[in-house]
Amino acid sequence: MKKFILALCTAAIIAPAFANDTLLSACIKEYPLNHKELYLNALSAINTNKFEVLEIQSKSGLILFQAGRNEYVATVYFTKSGSSEIKILPANSSFGTGIEVQRAIFTTLDGMLNAR
Numbered sequence: 001m002k003k004f005i006l007a008l009c010t011a012a013i014i015a016p017a018f019a020n021d022t023l024l025s026a027c028i029k030e031y032p033l034n035h036k037e038l039y040l041n042a043l044s045a046i047n048t049n050k051f052e053v054l055e056i057q058s059k060s061g062l063i064l065f066q067a068g069r070n071e072y073v074a075t076v077y078f079t080k081s082g083s084s085e086i087k088i089l090p091a092n093s094s095f096g097t098g099i100e101v102q103r104a105i106f107t108t109l110d111g112m113l114n115a116r
Contacts, residue, residue: 026099028087029106031113035061035084038109039076042086045108046074051101064091067101074105 031038039061046053046065054071055064061076071091079085086109088102 023095023099027089027102028085029109030079030083030085031109032083033113034082035076035078038084038086039063041109041112042074042076042105045105045112048108049101049104070097070101072101 031041033041039058043053043056043063046063049067051072052066053063054066056062063074063076065072065074072088073091074086074088076084076086086105088105090097
């Protein structure tokens with residue numbers, strides 16, 4: 001019985017950490033574009049999905065936007081020669097909103113990249 005309770009407690013501690021890592025990895029995607037191109041395409045993808053852009057900071061690569069009642073921060077940054085990443089996180093750091101918004105933007109970006 002003690003082993004069962006210990007296993008249950010261990011699972012309760014490890015599972016939320018794993019879930020947050022999984023959610024975080026679903027919020028980041030790399031594209032074979034320089035950071036300026038990816039920033040402009042991300043801005044276009046946000047607009048295409050009918051999300052409201054609240055603030056843009058092109059120098060730092062930040063886009064603050066609203067989807068429904070939730071605000072998100074999209075950050076575009078250089079990773080290596082010819083590639084950049086975009087990270088889309090809830091502005092309040094609450095991952096309880098799911099990843100539908102991120103998935104919609106990544107799908108739109110993928111479509112834009114495939115149309116080239």
